Amino acid sequence: MATAFSPTIPLHENRTSLPATRLVPPPPSSAFLGSTRSLPIRRLNHALAARRSPVVAVQEIVKEKKPTNSLLITKEEGLVLYEDMILGRSFEDMCAQMYYRGKMFGFVHLYNGQEAVSTGFIKLLTQSDSVVSTYRDHVHALSKGVSARAVMSELFGKVTGCCRGQGGSMHMFSKEHNVLGGFAFIGEGIPVATGAAFTSKYKREVLKQDCDDVTVAFFGDGTCNNGQFYECLNMAALYKLPIIFVVENNLWAIGMSHLRSTSDPEIWKKGPAFGMPGVHVDGMDVLKVREVAKEAVTRARRGEGPTLVECETYRFRGHSLADPDELRDAAEKAKYAARDPITALKKYLIENKLANEAELKSIEKKIDELVEEAVEFADASPQPGRSQLLENVFADPKGFGIGPDGRYRCEDPKFTEGTAQV
Amino acid sequence: MSAIIQGTGAATALTTLNSKKLVARSRTSLPGVDAGRRKRCIVAAGSDASKSFGSSSLLTLRHSHKLFANAVATKADTSATTTGHELLLFEALQEGLEEEMDRDPHVCVMGEDVGHYGGSYKVTKGLADKFGDLRVLDTPICENAFTGMGIGAAMTGLRPVIEGMNMGFLLLAFNQISNNCGMLHYTSGGQFTIPVVIRGPGGVGRQLGAEHSQRLESYFQSIPGIQMVACSTPYNAKGLMKAAIRSENPVILFEHVLLYNLKEKIPDEEYICNLEEAEMVRPGEHITILTYSRMRYHVMQAAKTLVNKGYDPEVIDIRSLKPFDLYTIGNSVKKTHRVLIVEECMRTGGIGASLTAAINENFHDYLDAPVMCLSSQDVPTPYAGTLEEWTVVQPAQIVTAVEQLCQ
Numbered sequence: 001m002a003t004a005f006s007p008t009i010p011l012h013e014n015r016t017s018l019p020a021t022r023l024v025p026p027p028p029s030s031a032f033l034g035s036t037r038s039l040p041i042r043r044l045n046h047a048l049a050a051r052r053s054p055v056v057a058v059q060e061i062v063k064e065k066k067p068t069n070s071l072l073i074t075k076e077e078g079l080v081l082y083e084d085m086i087l088g089r090s091f092e093d094m095c096a097q098m099y100y101r102g103k104m105f106g107f108v109h110l111y112n113g114q115e116a117v118s119t120g121f122i123k124l125l126t127q128s129d130s131v132v133s134t135y136r137d138h139v140h141a142l143s144k145g146v147s148a149r150a151v152m153s154e155l156f157g158k159v160t161g162c163c164r165g166q167g168g169s170m171h172m173f174s175k176e177h178n179v180l181g182g183f184a185f186i187g188e189g190i191p192v193a194t195g196a197a198f199t200s201k202y203k204r205e206v207l208k209q210d211c212d213d214v215t216v217a218f219f220g221d222g223t224c225n226n227g228q229f230y231e232c233l234n235m236a237a238l239y240k241l242p243i244i245f246v247v248e249n250n251l252w253a254i255g256m257s258h259l260r261s262t263s264d265p266e267i268w269k270k271g272p273a274f275g276m277p278g279v280h281v282d283g284m285d286v287l288k289v290r291e292v293a294k295e296a297v298t299r300a301r302r303g304e305g306p307t308l309v310e311c312e313t314y315r316f317r318g319h320s321l322a323d324p325d326e327l328r329d330a331a332e333k334a335k336y337a338a339r340d341p342i343t344a345l346k347k348y349l350i351e352n353k354l355a356n357e358a359e360l361k362s363i364e365k366k367i368d369e370l371v372e373e374a375v376e377f378a379d380a381s382p383q384p385g386r387s388q389l390l391e392n393v394f395a396d397p398k399g400f401g402i403g404p405d406g407r408y409r410c411e412d413p414k415f416t417e418g419t420a421q422v
Numbered sequence: 423m424s425a426i427i428q429g430t431g432a433a434t435a436l437t438t439l440n441s442k443k444l445v446a447r448s449r450t451s452l453p454g455v456d457a458g459r460r461k462r463c464i465v466a467a468g469s470d471a472s473k474s475f476g477s478s479s480l481l482t483l484r485h486s487h488k489l490f491a492n493a494v495a496t497k498a499d500t501s502a503t504t505t506g507h508e509l510l511l512f513e514a515l516q517e518g519l520e521e522e523m524d525r526d527p528h529v530c531v532m533g534e535d536v537g538h539y540g541g542s543y544k545v546t547k548g549l550a551d552k553f554g555d556l557r558v559l560d561t562p563i564c565e566n567a568f569t570g571m572g573i574g575a576a577m578t579g580l581r582p583v584i585e586g587m588n589m590g591f592l593l594l595a596f597n598q599i600s601n602n603c604g605m606l607h608y609t610s611g612g613q614f615t616i617p618v619v620i621r622g623p624g625g626v627g628r629q630l631g632a633e634h635s636q637r638l639e640s641y642f643q644s645i646p647g648i649q650m651v652a653c654s655t656p657y658n659a660k661g662l663m664k665a666a667i668r669s670e671n672p673v674i675l676f677e678h679v680l681l682y683n684l685k686e687k688i689p690d691e692e693y694i695c696n697l698e699e700a701e702m703v704r705p706g707e708h709i710t711i712l713t714y715s716r717m718r719y720h721v722m723q724a725a726k727t728l729v730n731k732g733y734d735p736e737v738i739d740i741r742s743l744k745p746f747d748l749y750t751i752g753n754s755v756k757k758t759h760r761v762l763i764v765e766e767c768m769r770t771g772g773i774g775a776s777l778t779a780a781i782n783e784n785f786h787d788y789l790d791a792p793v794m795c796l797s798s799q800d801v802p803t804p805y806a807g808t809l810e811e812w813t814v815v816q817p818a819q820i821v822t823a824v825e826q827l828c829q
Contacts, residue, residue, distance in 0.1 A: 164611035195574020231567030401745025
């Protein structure tokens with residue numbers, strides 16, 4: 001819906017006049033980067049852009065890594081990326097089906113269309129790196145390595161879910177894979193991510209351990225107007241924490257257009273204001289995201305501090321499965337649908353002879369089976385019993401206190417069923 | 423009444439028990455009280471299972487019995503040991519914190535002015551010099567973010583002690599405390615623990631104004647997944663600090679602005695206080711007075727007057743605001759059948775309100791009178807001294823309430 005303040009076609013049409021920062025290595029004497037250089041105009045033409053990263057990475061390290069045939073990825077890497085994005089897409093599509101069949105309830109926020117961001121960043125991380133997300137977290141968990149079975153079971157509210165059915169769609173956690181959530185209120189995961197990065201620095205500097213773990217915090221454009229975001233940008237830059245702030249700017253916060261809610265819609269600019277590089281990248285292109293991510297992750301691992309990466313992306317579905325999605329213009333949706341990251345990667349792989357149709361089809365089939373199997377597993381899993389009700393409220397259940405009989409309440413065998421008075 | 427009559431005989435018996443301190447105390451305090459206590463020692467053996475009562479019971483009490491000459495500053499001694507060192511409450515907190523930081527390198531402190539400044543109430547004085555700027559982290563003024571940062575750090579292996587310069591400032595961190603601190607262990611299905619300690623001074627001070635005089639224990643008490651304790655003496659301050667740091671649960675430790683300069687002798691050897699237990703301050707027969715933090719001293723001051731008037735109040739410092747120690751409290755109620763709660767929270771929705779409900783639910787049959795709760799007025803704490811004095815419960819009101827309940 002066009003209003004006086006929000007043009008129907010957002011931001012990037014006007015790109016011609018907007019500079020973007022490039023990531024540059026910091027001069028040895030300065031404490032942080034400012035953005036003083038501008039890039040040449042980036043074109044909307046997706047096919048051309050796919051061959052050339054518009055964010056020119058001038059780091060020596062990245063230059064060395066670039067293969068001489070100027071392809072950004074190898075075949076193996078390409079297939080990994082493709083499979084991850086297909087998994088994300090298929091899983092989310094299955095979630096929608098299951099929701100409408102009454103297998104999951106509540107608020108379910110799907111990630112369709114944004115797969116490039118998750119895959120582009122998370123596939124560069126190790127198991128001990130941490131990821132923090134928002135309520136739109138299924139695909140972040142999957143990319144990080146949480147099994148589709150565990151995530152689907154969690155969505156069905158079964159015991160076998162990654163959080164024993166206690167978290168749900170908006171609270172995906174995995175200690176094993178260092179997925180630190182899954183948060184329902186926007187912005188509240190960013191301080192947690194900052195804390196995880198703080199631990200990494202603490203381990204290195206106080207405990208003298210060999211720790212170069214980084215943390216990636218994902219959040220949306222709406223969150224960038226929230227105080228917690230700014231407070232954490234300040235602290236992360238101040239303490240030089242190994243964290244990457246990834247803004248998944250899909251231009252809409254439920255029904256609020258980014259342009260209607262933000263005085264300066266260019267979020268990447270807010271990085272340099274706090275003393276860290278701010279980068280804007282095309283979030284519908286997994287290869288571009290990956291190039292930027294490599295740079296940002298390497299920076300963080302080297303102890304140079306945080307980076308703010310704004311990924312321009314789009315969600316093909318509504319905010320959640322309960323959102324009728326009436327406000328967004330059909331033309332805008334069509335435009336971004338044409339930039340589907342999976343289609344783009346497929347095209348790149350085929351055109352550059354990194355894979356053929358048959359291989360990609362077999363990956364798609366494999367993922368389909370995986371997701372089907374996950375649904376079967378979740379369906380067959382048991383619901384949590386009553387005795388699970390009060391478990392995990394406290395790590396140390398003595399916290400429920402001492403009952404009138406002098407014993408700790410948790411010593412009562414029927415206690416966790418919630419039958420005992422608290 | 424009977425306590426006083428037996429007093430004269432028993433007072434001499436008391437002096438035969440060891441320790442100059444006891445003798446000294448019986449000189450400065452009322453004979454009736456000492457005798458009463460001796461009598462109570464024998465009768466009240468069952469009231470607190472954690473104490474050992476016997477012929478030399480006074481010396482072996484784990485929780486110290488103190489009489490307070492006035493509401494705030496006091497001299498007292500622990501009967502637990504004759505050696506020990508004397509210090510102020512904020513030094514006791516610091517000692518506890520330092521010992522835990524020595525013991526476990528994962529323990530760290532974060533808050534405003536905790537490092538170079540040493541803490542606005544000097545609880546972290548000297549720690550930054552000893553442990554470094556990263557272990558005693560001076561944060562910018564962003565309570566929500568640094569509380570969340572502490573929670574994230576706790577989830578990934580550290581044990582932060584987060585200081586709110588004034589507890590009231592933690593209202594800005596309510597999002598993190600309620601949503602993350604309290605809930606993440608549950609919503610993650612038990613995968614992540616949050617062993618943080620959130621501490622800071624609260625309560626009504628001396629004309630600090632409304633916003634610096636808040637009692638947040640009532641706001642936080644409903645949050646599932648957290649524990650709340652309130653310290654009131656140097657002994658329990660150190661003990662609770664250590665216990666809170668060692669606990670795997672998130673614990674909120676409430677200190678009081680006016681109690682930081684309390685002096686007491688505490689043991690040299692290491693000890694911790696149980697987070698879930700209440701403290702028997704003064705055993706009695708006629709009425710149970712439940713209190714915590716600063717009001718403990720108002721209650722003890724009122725107790726002096728009450729004893730003079732012939733009453734024998736049992737005073738319990740509940741210490742654990744969430745969960746309540748219903749064993750100690752229940753045993754007391756079963757003995758005295760009358761309960762008075764004295765707290766500094768506001769009347770509406772305060773700790774006293776919850777405690778009243780808990781007592782009525784669990785011990786209704788044992789009550790001879792309705793539970794009475796004296797709380798602060800439901801007003802923003804005024805600046806003017808006179809008005810501020812009338813906002814909180816004063817000893818005279820406690821005396822009147824006891825007289826009313828014991829009719």
